[in-house]
Amino acid sequence: MSFSVTEENYIKAIYHLQSGEGNVSTNELAAELKTKAASVTDMLKKLKTKKLLSYEKYKGVRLSGEGKKLALAIVRKHRLWEFFLVDTLQFGWDEVHEVAEELEHISSKKLVEKLDAFLGHPKFDPHGDPIPDSHGKMAIQQQINLIDLMINKMAEVSGVGSQSTELLELLKHKHIGIGTRLEVKKKFSFDHSIEIKIKNQNAFTISQQLAQALFVKIV
Amino acid sequence: MSFSVTEENYIKAIYHLQSGEGNVSTNELAAELKTKAASVTDMLKKLKTKKLLSYEKYKGVRLSGEGKKLALAIVRKHRLWEFFLVDTLQFGWDEVHEVAEELEHISSKKLVEKLDAFLGHPKFDPHGDPIPDSHGKMAIQQQINLIDLMINKMAEVSGVGSQSTELLELLKHKHIGIGTRLEVKKKFSFDHSIEIKIKNQNAFTISQQLAQALFVKIV
DNA sequence: TATTTTTTTTAGATTTGTCTAAAAATAAAT
DNA sequence: ATTTATTTTTAGACAAATCTAAAAAAAATA
Numbered sequence: 001m002s003f004s005v006t007e008e009n010y011i012k013a014i015y016h017l018q019s020g021e022g023n024v025s026t027n028e029l030a031a032e033l034k035t036k037a038a039s040v041t042d043m044l045k046k047l048k049t050k051k052l053l054s055y056e057k058y059k060g061v062r063l064s065g066e067g068k069k070l071a072l073a074i075v076r077k078h079r080l081w082e083f084f085l086v087d088t089l090q091f092g093w094d095e096v097h098e099v100a101e102e103l104e105h106i107s108s109k110k111l112v113e114k115l116d117a118f119l120g121h122p123k124f125d126p127h128g129d130p131i132p133d134s135h136g137k138m139a140i141q142q143q144i145n146l147i148d149l150m151i152n153k154m155a156e157v158s159g160v161g162s163q164s165t166e167l168l169e170l171l172k173h174k175h176i177g178i179g180t181r182l183e184v185k186k187k188f189s190f191d192h193s194i195e196i197k198i199k200n201q202n203a204f205t206i207s208q209q210l211a212q213a214l215f216v217k218i219v
Numbered sequence: 220m221s222f223s224v225t226e227e228n229y230i231k232a233i234y235h236l237q238s239g240e241g242n243v244s245t246n247e248l249a250a251e252l253k254t255k256a257a258s259v260t261d262m263l264k265k266l267k268t269k270k271l272l273s274y275e276k277y278k279g280v281r282l283s284g285e286g287k288k289l290a291l292a293i294v295r296k297h298r299l300w301e302f303f304l305v306d307t308l309q310f311g312w313d314e315v316h317e318v319a320e321e322l323e324h325i326s327s328k329k330l331v332e333k334l335d336a337f338l339g340h341p342k343f344d345p346h347g348d349p350i351p352d353s354h355g356k357m358a359i360q361q362q363i364n365l366i367d368l369m370i371n372k373m374a375e376v377s378g379v380g381s382q383s384t385e386l387l388e389l390l391k392h393k394h395i396g397i398g399t400r401l402e403v404k405k406k407f408s409f410d411h412s413i414e415i416k417i418k419n420q421n422a423f424t425i426s427q428q429l430a431q432a433l434f435v436k437i438v
Numbered sequence: 439t440a441t442t443t444t445t446t447t448t449a450g451a452t453t454t455g456t457c458t459a460a461a462a463a464t465a466a467a468t
Numbered sequence: 469a470t471t472t473a474t475t476t477t478t479a480g481a482c483a484a485a486t487c488t489a490a491a492a493a494a495a496a497t498a
Binding site for chain 4: 439440441442443444445446447448449450451452453454455456457458459460461462463464465466467468
């Protein structure tokens with residue numbers, strides 16, 4: 001079975017909104033899709049007959065197994081294309097979203113698998129979000145080394161690479177601790193030092209050694 | 220201004236059909252687009268108001284300057300994507316057409332230019348057709364029809380005249396593909412069939428129809 | 439609990455692209 | 469030059485996805 005671009009966009013929107021538990025409301029969906037509640041109601045009735053979701057009048061909506069499968073396939077394509085745009089075509093990580101919104105609706109299964117193989121089966125997209133594999137499975141978002149954090153991505157310090165007093169002394173001096181939120185503003189290839197910015201502070205640079213000793217979680 | 224996928228397909232179809240001179244007829248277009256003449260008439264009226272073509276009742280249609288520009292932009296995208304699919308993703312040259320039909324409607328200008336640069340500004344697609352540059356200019360096709368190849372001149376298959384599965388089936392059976400090197404050994408005026416010789420194989424004859432569907436480059 | 443407010447659904451209209459059937463124009467043939 | 473055949477256009481209808489306005493249901497509040 002094949003679906004229109006509009007239908008796919010509804011499925012994707014529901015997927016993103018139902019991440020908590022509880023049902024997704026008509027109004028939430030209308031806001032997300034920049035359309036009107038009446039249009040959403042019509043589409044939900046249609047997608048229900050296609051068995052992509054469970055929906056009862058006034059009760060909101062949740063994806064069925066089939067619906068989730070479709071959503072994951074779309075998310076997979078979106079994130080693979082984003083990876084391609086940044087990694088292969090040298091787009092900035094902040095300018096790929098709209099293009100990927102279009103590319104995610106290209107239907108060829110073979111294209112997706114060949115693209116995935118060409119890119120080396122990446123597990124995370126340029127924003128740090130996990131890419132579902134061909135069965136819909138995603139890697140757990142684990143912490144990454146600060147040295148690998150992409151520029152301008154807000155992250156939270158979640159671990160350190162050693163307990164040495166020397167390291168802790170340095171961290172104390174720079175007012176960095178577990179839970180500190182920061183962004184990488186620049187990376188200097190000369191000595192692999194990086195410039196970071198902590199809220200309400202001026203940006204400052206830290207050495208490669210220090211960056212490698214810090215682990216962060218994207219927030 | 221931006222155009223729907225349907226509108227773009229009409230423009231592309233007219234471009235391909237008007238290659239000779241003379242106007243393109245409603246019925247020709249209906250056949251090419253697998254739709255009905257009545258639908259074509261409706262769309263032509265619409266595209267005329269958008270100034271993409273000149274159209275008078277019962278007189279057929281031709282693209283305007285704007286229309287040609289749009290057609291060339293679509294053809295450029297189609298052929299660049301075909302090149303990408305074959306060259307980068309290792310698709311077979313005979314399985315890329317449908318995928319490229321979808322990809323050609325992705326709108327991002329930046330994507331096209333980045334893709335073109337990544338591929339090394341290719342001049343011809345995997346079927347031997349020239350790829351328009353960003354200004355719409357194409358390299359002269361230095362390939363000739365196999366039927367016109369002089370006897371005993373070594374040449375290399377560089378393109379096919381159609382994408383039909385019937386042709387592809389025949390070529391597969393005869394082990395002829397893009398890049399196959401061959402020579403014409405004899406031409407028979409009775410039925411215009413020609414005898415060709417591929418290295419390490421016995422010579423065999425092919426029909427006029429097949430020869431006309433093959434383009435070669437002298438090597 | 440009764441009433442007001444918010445959310446959601448229905449009803450009916452609109453747009454895009456399509457279709458069939460019938461009418462009009464053009465081209466071909468006697 | 470008529471008649472016949474073909475091509476093209478009009479007229480009216482339909483499906484997809486949307487909208488506005490009004491009605492119905494659910495939630496919030498007094």
